[in-house]
Amino acid sequence: MQKPKKEKKEKAIKKKKEEVKEEKPKPVIEKPKEEPIVEEPKKEKKSFFGFKKKKEKPIEEKKEEPIIEEPKEEKPVEEEKKGIFKKITTKKIDQEQFEKLFWELELALMENNVAIEIIDKIKQDLKQNLVDKPLTRTKIDETIKNTLKNSIKEILEVDKINLLEKIKEKKPYVICFVGINGSGKTTTIARIAHLLQKNNISSVMAASDTFRAAAIDQIQHHADKLNVKLIKQDYGSDPAAVAFDAIKHAESKNIDVVLIDTAGRMHSNANLLDEMKKIIRVAKPDMKIFVGESITGNDCTEQAKKFNQAIEIDGIILTKADVDEKGGAALSVSYITKKPILYIGTGQGYNDLKEFSSDTILDNLGL
Structure with missing residues (x-):
């Protein structure tokens, strides 16, 4: 009776072991199947997307190439815009x-x-x-x-005159300087004498401003400094006679140029203008130069106009041009009189006399 019971127990134990064996492989098989199926595709997707990003970077760099080309395409567009703008603004x-x-x-x-x-x-x-x-x-x-x-x-640049060349045409060459008081006429005569000296041209001065004693002293001062002969007479003498004496002196001494100073007179004073006309008739100057202050502007123009009407001037010298920032006076004086500007005064010294250039006026006018 005991054997069959034991056998039954042993059979039951075997069955349980077999059931356990069957159950174990099932989860073991399922786990590896589930893990590679679920995890592997996820890992592959992440890595593939990552490569895509890496590959996209060089692709983006390639896209930059057309970006470089885009401005090339834009240039004709800009040119078209410019062309349109030109059409509008023309x-x-x-x-x-x-x-x-x-x-x-x-x-x-x-x-x-x-x-x-x-x-x-x-x-x-x-x-x-x-x-x-x-x-x-x-x-x-x-x-x-x-x-x-x-x-x-x-x-x-109307009828430009080269004074130094003109002087060579005749001996003695007579120059008469006219202008109002305070325009720098006497100082200008001294500067011209100095310019002639530098070019080995001799000169003599004539103190034909006999209406002011101070005027004779002033020109004498310049003549002494420059070592130039001055022909003069007493205060109140006939101005035309002084000019005549200076010319005769130049002829006798073989002097190249005669520089005649005249009394400064307002262009509106008819009597003084008549006196000046007498000097012109007697001296018969080869050149009549109007001296005016550049800084006086339209007043200088009006003065030159009146002197030109009275004696027909040949040229113009403007003083104090260094302090005249506008330059309109030079333009106006030359146009109204139809006479050229020969020199401009640019300071206080004897060397401060410069040959006139239209470029100077253009610069002053901002052109």
Whole structure:
């Protein structure tokens, strides 16, 4: 009876062991199956996406190449824009627009002591080059500037005179200096004498300003400093007689040039102008030079105009040009008289006399 019980127990134990064996492999098989299936694709996705990012970086760099090319494509676009802009800004200026445009320029010229007659001339020159002409904005500026330059040069370079060359034409060469009191006339004569000395040209001075004793003393002072002969007479003597004596002295001493100082007189004083005309008749100067102060502006222009009407001057010397920042006086004097500016005074010394250049005035006017 005991054997069959034992056998039953042993059979039951075997069955349990077999069941345990069957259960163990199931979870073991499932786990490795689940782990590689679930985890492996996740790892592959992460790494693949990561490569994509890495690959995208060089792809982005490649995209930068067309970005470099884009400005090349934009250039024609910019050029097209410029072309459109040119079409918009290219226009014809009518008479009304020109008047508005010229108004500011006219004010600037007037502030620089430019005479009305010159402003009118410049206006006509500009009108010919601007009105009803298709021009861009930049072209308008260039046209205005170039027209101003050409107009001013045309005015200032009228019948230019080389004084040192002129002097060689005749001996003695007689020069008469005219102008109002305080214009620097006597000092200018001394500077001319010094200039002649530097060029080995001899000269003699004539003190024909006999209306002021101080004037005779002043020119004597300069003559002594420069070691130049001065012909003079007493205060109140006949100015024309002094000039005549100086010419005769030059002829007898073989002197190259006679420099005649005259009494400073206002251009509005008819009696004094008549006296000056007498000096001109007697001395018969080869050149008559008006000396005026540059800084007096339109007053200087009016003086030159009156002297030119009275004796027909040949040339102009402007003093105190170093303190005249405007330059309009030179332009106006030359245009009104139609005579050239020979020299400008630029200081207090004998060497402060410079040959006139239109470029100086253009610089002063900002051109």
